[in-house]
Amino acid sequence: MQEDFLTTGWFRTVLGKRCLATEQRIVKLAMERMFGEQMLQIGIWGGADTFLPDARTQRAAVLEWRGAVAADFVSNTDKLAVASDSVDVVLLPHTLELIPSPHALLREVDRVLLPNGYLVILSFTPNGVWGLRHLLSRYGYPPGHQRLIREGRLRDWLELLSFEIELSQRYCYTLPLDMPRRLWRLLEDGRRVLGFLGLNGGYLFCAQKRVNPLTPIRRPWWQRHLKMAGGVAEPTVGVSQWGQSG
Numbered sequence: 001m002q003e004d005f006l007t008t009g010w011f012r013t014v015l016g017k018r019c020l021a022t023e024q025r026i027v028k029l030a031m032e033r034m035f036g037e038q039m040l041q042i043g044i045w046g047g048a049d050t051f052l053p054d055a056r057t058q059r060a061a062v063l064e065w066r067g068a069v070a071a072d073f074v075s076n077t078d079k080l081a082v083a084s085d086s087v088d089v090v091l092l093p094h095t096l097e098l099i100p101s102p103h104a105l106l107r108e109v110d111r112v113l114l115p116n117g118y119l120v121i122l123s124f125t126p127n128g129v130w131g132l133r134h135l136l137s138r139y140g141y142p143p144g145h146q147r148l149i150r151e152g153r154l155r156d157w158l159e160l161l162s163f164e165i166e167l168s169q170r171y172c173y174t175l176p177l178d179m180p181r182r183l184w185r186l187l188e189d190g191r192r193v194l195g196f197l198g199l200n201g202g203y204l205f206c207a208q209k210r211v212n213p214l215t216p217i218r219r220p221w222w223q224r225h226l227k228m229a230g231g232v233a234e235p236t237v238g239v240s241q242w243g244q245s246g
Contacts, residue, residue: 009143010142010143010144011046013178014178015174015176015177015178016142016178018174019172019201019202020045020046020050022171022172023045023046023093023122023171023202023204024046024050024051024054026169026171026204027051027054027091027093027120027122027204028051028054030120030167030169030204030206031054031055031056031089031091031118031120032056033056034055034056034057034088034089034118034120035056035057035088036057036058036088036089036114036117037057037058037059037088038057038058038059038060038061038086038087038088038089039052039055039056039057039059039060039061039087039088039089039090039091040060040061040062040063040082040087040089040090040091040112041060041061041062041063041090041091041092041093042062042063042064042077042080042090042091042092042095042105042109043062043063043064043065043092043093043094043095043098043099044062044064044069044070044071044093045093045094045095045122046093048062048070048071050093051091051093055089057088057089061073063075063080063081063082065077065099077095077099077100077101077104077105077108078100078101078104078105078108079104079108080105080108080109080111080112082108082112083112084111084112085111085112085113085114085115086112086114087112087113087114087117088113088114088117088118089117089118089119089120090109090112090113090117090118090119090120091120092105092109092119092120092121092122093122094122094123094124094145096121096123096149096154097123097124097145097146097147097148097149098144098145098146099146100146102147102149102157103157106157106158106161107161110161110162110163110209113209114209115209115211116208116209116210116211117208117209118206118207118208118209119158119163119205119206119207119208119209120204120205120206121154121204121205121206121207122202122203122204123148123149123151123154123202123203123204123205124142124145124148124172124201124202125148125150125151125170125200125201125202125203126147126148126149126150127150128200129175129176130148130172130176130200130201130202131148133176134148141176151168151203151205154205155205158205158207161209162209162210162211163207163208163209163210164207164208164210165205165206165207166206166207166208167204167205167206168203168204168205168206169203169204170200170202170203170204171200171201171202171203171204172200172201172202173200173201174201176201
């Protein structure tokens, strides 16, 4: 609970506010074409209503694993209290970095998502200055994060679950430092340099659940052909019976 408090305090900093505002903007753009009946956000990030107003589905709800945090309902992330094939859109705002088992949650997300449903993930990168700040901080960075996940590793996890990544976007090209507002304008050129070097602080993945249709196996034409005998349709002699035919 101390880590949850530290994370909440981070949103009051200048950097935390700017990062959250950027995430609201890019998530809104990513979800513009995601329609359906139900969106599920797993984990509160910033606030319970940070992303829900931008949902294009008929209903939207927030699931939490931390009982002390206000949400629509509480559930373990390794076994979601959600019916299979019942959700059109799932949003994970840094959830994989905060829970004990990210692999188990991704498997559960695959279970509850409808075929061709969408998964939107926000994550901080362990590379560059943001990753270094995370390693050197007592409670991780941003505070409360148990781990930071590389883009390539998360991409592999999604591909193993038959998710197809349709959108990948990097953001937060800035130093992981909380500075007075008057200094942000002076660092515009610095942010451009960080962007050129690929030293981003966070990234967004938008993936779609792909379900491979079953391809029926057609029998050979000589097994499908029927001959009439006494007015009753009978199959012709099969391949295994050819050697026994007179």
